[in-house]
Amino acid sequence: MNAARLTLFQMRYVNKAFWRNPASAFFTFAFPLMFLVIFTALLGEGEVHVGGRTIHQSTYYVAEMAAFAVITACFNNVAIGMTFQRDSGVLKRIDGTPLPSGVYLTARVLHALVVSLLLVGITVAFGHFFYSADIPTGATLWRFLVMLVVGACAFCALGFAITAVIPNADAAAPIVNAAILPLLFLSGVFIPIGDDAPDWITWTGDVFPVRHFAQGMQAAFLGNPFSWSDVLVVALWGVAGLLVALRFFSWEPRR
Template identity: 30%
Template sequence: MPGPIRLGLSRGWLEVREFVREWESVVFTFTLPSLVLLLFGAVFDGAFDAGMPAVDFYLPGLIAMGLMSVSFQTLGTGIAVERERGGLRRLRGTPMPPTAYFLGKTVLVLVLALAQLVLLLGVAALVHDAAMPRNTAAWATLAWVFLLGTVSGALLGTAVSSLARNARTAAGVVVVPFLALQFISGIFVPVALLPDWLLDTASLFPLKWMAQGMRAAFYPDGFSAVEPSGAWDLHLVALALGVWCAGGLLLALTTFRWKTRKDG
């Protein structure tokens, strides 16, 4: 038998092929952040008073939203559907080790996240000539926030998938809190306008920290003054996302179910 890593990579390639065959999922997953970026650029162009073009202002937050979508939302709903259809139970009965299944999901999420990032950067640069990260350090910040944020979102989505009673309720369990987090995490509403109690609530989840890290990568240094602390606080971003990676792994390991509740 092949080893778990080889099986996991093969499983990941299968996951990617299965995902792209569902064109509705591809369109919904990848078009929303880019569509919002295009709309905001068109609606607020020339009427945006933030010291930068509207596209430059919203791009970091929409990147964070896109990465959270392809990790948290994709796995949170997708795994619930697989469990409901009996796919997980059948996989558990095969000689494939469980680690290969989770490695396959990791490969899927990283491929989707990279594609989402490239698409958003391409749309922003080609359509609106948006500003990109200004130096090597900013690109490095983009890279580690991308990695930690995507992993934490994927682990949280895996854990949340077990909360849904069935595939029909999975969308509500995953999409509703994700939508609420977008409005309190600095994605659509500037953090300077949010009440402290909402920011404190958002700080308990990874999306707020992903958006803050992305702003540090894309915004000029002087714009750190708009943050609640007056600084980017990248050490706190790394700490929060790292804690969510560890905590998400613990939640996923302790809550993951191969069968539905009615199957026992």
């Protein structure tokens, strides 16, 4: 069996394992919608200035929760899931089989990408029917899909990379959340960043990939100008995460 067929076969197995854990699958899909409802209920009546335009915050949060859904599926789930598999010995057993390690990791990325597409589709449909958010179409749709695919792969690579600093499974969720939650706030995913925000918040958001990914998603939903530099920054972070993962990723439990 060639590498492509092996990857698809392994992806099918990962997909089955994901859906056979209904509690994890349910909350993976419920979190973005839950936050979308909460934020729009609390802040959705106001307006926010984005890209020189004034839009309702309910529409703004549809785009942001789509970005949050991808980050959750690709960074949080991959990092925490791989750490638990590492500590339980699953990765060590897989590494001892003839299955190439690249095939296994690629299958995890492809599965995360499929879950991301489902999450974004559900979020977009929910936002369209309940908050009248626009759906990306035409050339905008293709740029949106490029941003989504690049972002999903990049955050998966970063998820693999952060496992290098997670000492054990019990520390996985706290470390992953500590790494991503501040960036979600500083990048305007949860709360819009105004022009009067402190310079250090703007600088921090510009350095890390979350804001650039969120801006790329916003461009499709809100009709803002699309910037390929956002795609480039996210891709560079993905390459950096991949290099760190290749150097420090461990298949065996930490001692």
